[in-house]
Amino acid sequence: RQLQQAEGLAYRARTQEPLLRLVDVKQYYTLEANPLARLLGGQRPKVIKAVDGVSLDIYPGEVVGLVGESGCGKSTLSRTILQLIKPTSGRVEFCGTDLTTLSPQALRPQRRHLQMVFQDPHACLNPTMTVGQSIADPLIIHGLASRAEAEQQAHDMLAHVSLTPTEEFFHRFPGDLSGGQQQRVAIARALITKPKLVICDEPVSMLDATVQTQVLDLMLALKRDFNLTYLFITHDLWVARFMCDRIAVMQAGQLVELAPTQTLFTAPQHPYTQTLLQAVPVLTRG
Numbered sequence: 001r002q003l004q005q006a007e008g009l010a011y012r013a014r015t016q017e018p019l020l021r022l023v024d025v026k027q028y029y030t031l032e033a034n035p036l037a038r039l040l041g042g043q044r045p046k047v048i049k050a051v052d053g054v055s056l057d058i059y060p061g062e063v064v065g066l067v068g069e070s071g072c073g074k075s076t077l078s079r080t081i082l083q084l085i086k087p088t089s090g091r092v093e094f095c096g097t098d099l100t101t102l103s104p105q106a107l108r109p110q111r112r113h114l115q116m117v118f119q120d121p122h123a124c125l126n127p128t129m130t131v132g133q134s135i136a137d138p139l140i141i142h143g144l145a146s147r148a149e150a151e152q153q154a155h156d157m158l159a160h161v162s163l164t165p166t167e168e169f170f171h172r173f174p175g176d177l178s179g180g181q182q183q184r185v186a187i188a189r190a191l192i193t194k195p196k197l198v199i200c201d202e203p204v205s206m207l208d209a210t211v212q213t214q215v216l217d218l219m220l221a222l223k224r225d226f227n228l229t230y231l232f233i234t235h236d237l238w239v240a241r242f243m244c245d246r247i248a249v250m251q252a253g254q255l256v257e258l259a260p261t262q263t264l265f266t267a268p269q270h271p272y273t274q275t276l277l278q279a280v281p282v283l284t285r286g
Contacts, residue, residue: 017096018057019229020081020197025090027051027073027080027253050076051087052253058197063223063230065244065261067237067276073253074233078199081231082114083107095196112142112193119202121182125174125189131158132170135189142193157188160225161218180211187219191226199231204239216242237280241265249273 031046051073058064066074080087083099092099094114099107118124125134135157136150145153151170158166161184174182183203190198200219204212216239223230232243240247240261247264249257249272257270268274 018093019060019095020056020058020231021091021093022054022056022077022081023091023093025051025054025077025080025092026088027076027085028088049253051080054090054250054253054255056248056255056258058229058231060196060229061227062245063232063243065240065247066231066233066250067235067240067247068250069276070235072250074250075201077250078116078201078231078233081199082111082116109142112138112144113196114199115190115193115195115197116199116201117183117187117190117203119205121179121186122174124186125182127174129173130170131163131172131174131177131185134174134185135192138189138193144193153192154188157192160191160222161185161188163188178211179207180215183207183215184218187215187222191222191228194226195228197229197231199233201233202235203232205234205236212239219243237276249276 027050029048029050031048054073054077056064066077068074076085079085081092083092083102087100090100094110097110099110102110129137132151132154135154136145136147139145139150139153140147144150155166155170158164158169163169163181163184169177169181169185174185177185187203203219204215207215219230220243222228230243232240234240234243244261247259247261248255249264249270251272257264257268257273259269264273265277268277
């Protein structure tokens with residue numbers, strides 16, 4: 001919490017209450033010893049601390065980056081925020097409500113306001129559904145529109161993500177699209193319910209450099225158009241610098257540094273952050 005008090009003052013001045021507040025969130029897993037070792041009493045269960053006491057406030061309208069090496073707990077934290085997995089302990093407060101205390105039934109209305117864009121769009125789009133059906137489906141699931149209304153909104157969203165003419169893309173299947181087009185569909189599907197917070201888990205890491213830039217520009221434009229807040233997870237520091245207002249650095253399940261983007265790149269404080277930046281020295285220039 002002291003970390004945030006030092007680095008989040010500008011956002012506190014802009015709005016008093018965070019959109020998302022994580023309080024000492026832990027996600028532990030226990031690996032049992034093999035049966036023989038347990039019988040002999042020579043090996044104790046091993047505790048994996050995938051997320052270890054993370055506290056973080058995210059304010060409306062900002063883009064917070066979450067960076068760190070593979071396996072540091074970034075994706076586990078994102079799934080814990082979405083309550084796809086329940087935390088071992090801690091609080092996940094969204095719009096003032098602790099999601100960890102809600103039943104599945106009570107949690108369902110919150111899900112329309114919390115959406116995720118995954119790393120692999122091909123894996124998260126149903127290959128048997130058309131693009132239009134995939135985008136419209138969340139509106140039907142949450143009871144937000146009739147089928148005719150949902151289809152019209154899907155056409156509108158296709159236009160927002162620059163998949164035009166919309167009539168053509170509406171009836172295509174995911175397998176007929178390029179990787180960049182598939183990710184645009186996944187983004188459209190995530191935004192169709194008008195969420196307040198979008199968690200982006202490595203959304204451009206599987207795309208080539210040119211398409212990456214196009215999709216990142218699109219996501220920033222959509223943020224402005226829909227007044228979105230992003231938690232942007234990436235291992236790519238160039239992407240984080242391009243996208244984010246603040247960046248949180250994660251190591252071994254813990255947040256070790258949190259700072260405004262420019263400050264992080266020009267005056268990193270934690271040795272791990274310094275090591276990450278030294279691996280891509282071009283980012284520290286200018």
